[in-house]
Amino acid sequence: MKKSIAMKNNLEKLKNEAQVLLDNNKVEDAKNKMEEVRTLKAAIEVQEELEQEEEAILAAEAEAEKESEEGSTKDSKNKTKENANMIRAMIKKVTGKKLTEAENALILPTTTAPEGTNGEGYILPQDIRTLIQKKIRQYKSLRDVLGYMPVGALTGSFPVENFETVSGLVDFADGTDGEDEDEIKFKNVKFSLQEKAAFIKLSNTLLSLTDNALINYVVDVFARKAVVTENTMGLAALKSNKTVKTIADWKALKSSINKDLDPGVLFGTVIVTNQDGFDVLDAALDSFGRPILQPNPANPTQNLFKGYPVVVYSNTMLPTTNGKAPIIYGNLSCAVCFVDLNGQIAFATSSEAGFMSNTTIARLIEFIDVVQCDSSDKCYIYGELAVGASA
Template sequence: MKMLNELKQKLENAKNAAKELVANENATLEEIQAKDREIESLQARIKVLEKTEPQDRTENTEIPLDNPENNIDYKTVFMKAFKGQPLSAKESDMLKVQGALSSATGEDGGYLIPIDQQTRVNELKRSLPALENYVKVEPVRTLTGSRNIEKNALYTPFQEFTEGNDVPASDAPQFTNIPYAIKDRGGILPVPNNLMNDSDIAIESYLNSWLAKKSVATRNKLILDLLNTLTKVPVTDLTDLKEIFNIELDPAIEASAKVFTNQDGFNWLDTLKDAEGKFMVQPNPLEPTKKMLFGKYEIVVLSNKAMATRNDGTNYQAPIIIGDMEEAVVLFDREQMSLLSTNIGGQAFTKNRTDIRAIQREDVKMFDSEAVVFAEINVGTV
């Protein structure tokens, strides 16, 4: 059974790798043919093993990830394991096989959270100030690989030609090949045992809120750390700010630009006035809770804790990032989170609590550094 699961996992990985090769313009015919032969070999070995392995055991334990009916059973077993309740051999196999089929977890990777719970976590993340909502997100199935992503390029006009002659070739879409390497990131949440004795719904709600906040904080930092590598452009007044939109950004980018800043930066923007004394920041007439700069550009405000004001040794420099974040940054999302809990390991036993370990998987890459301008405004001396 273990060998069969391992072969199926290798087959899934080989298929994903084959898709990556086909999408990669630099892949050679020999590489593609070699991967095709590997897939055929794995399929043949699986076919032989399935004839020799007991079929009832395979059918009872393999739980497809995308089957909602099976997900209900999996969720029940997941919550039992999560709360430290004893599992039958069949239930234990169900958790192991679900993890094996996903290729998301290693031997010590924890248990994948149920599909509907992952969906709820994603919904909560969208309600938080998450930069992930503004960058290009590429779901991936393998730990390493690459994606060919189309750039927002300037297209050349059609050429004139005479009837009867060949139609001249036009410019093709411009693609950039971006490699990725998924990394695990996680943390530990200590939970009082009296909460673990509560209902499954209460525990799930508590966990979902924590997972959403931690995931947003993690990805915000990854994206901001990447953007912080850009050259900083000093801004002192309204004229400098307008110059970024009018000159520094390509018109194609400017049309979809947004303003990303922290509380200090927003406070400075909120005081800007034109020559007639009219404030430059106004509510969005369609969504009054959102603010617009110059009546055109949405302002996304993060807390000073999430998006820090830089201390340059003499002054505090507040960040104001202007541009199209979706054209600037790509987040490769491995999509699935895993959880594992213990009430005896670490300090959990002595402190009468349950420690929960969460792991998520992603990579963040720069796509087009010219799609954003990282401006800074002096908001006071140190």
């Protein structure tokens, strides 16, 4: 309730009191009471002005918020249309159709990507690349558990220090050279980005799709293929330079985490296994009959083993062999790293793929490598869990 309304109710009360005093022939008291009435009337006028001012401010703020929301929605729609038009412009360009000046201004040639059959190569818009990365993660990507390093060149290296050789901080003061650099045991991890492409058949039908349908088509086609390729590369890097450790049951897994992994890596430890391996862990009970896997309070769809997330991939991607399910655990983000060209995805034509049907085929190309930064068993273990061992 507005304050002015309460004040008006009080005003009526004062008037009634003044009338009672006058009826009882208490004229002076009635006069004094009327002074209170006049003072309160003046106060009510001021209060109503204040309330009108506040209402005007609130109305202006509400209108501004509404305009902002409408503007945000409009900006989002405009961005979607712009991204779709960029794709259409690239398709028209690579198929030899004439572009308007506005369409030419939309496309961004790539300076590092290999060129298409007619010398063309273009970079997909950042928003679409972001959508592709989100879609890849929806398809259960190893990017969720491995590290990531964006780079600006197709080949190169970066320095890392293994957990087995990591040393403490170096004493250093002004005027001194510190320790000899030979004592700092860095190693260079080399990368060489590979072209990985998805093919899209270009047609007038594709050009006529709605904005969202065109974007979703490009995103889905690339993401489905990219996640298969990236997971294969990531798994190969995880296996590289590792001796497989046999894990008999959940107790052996617990013991290995306690003894094999360096305590320094435990903060980022995850446990990766397939559906068979998860089924074994999910059925396991401790000596008190309690499940050894517990739901994550922060994410009820995720399970924890000793407080570490258990990430499950399909048996197709991580196959069970000879009755043993793969189980990889440790700080995988420090162990293996995806390297790409700042997330760029290029768009170019391919003459080879469409020669049979006399059609134009486009390539969506990412430039990627997956490198092993630390193969130490102190960082992570590549193991095999006996399927059926649940106690």
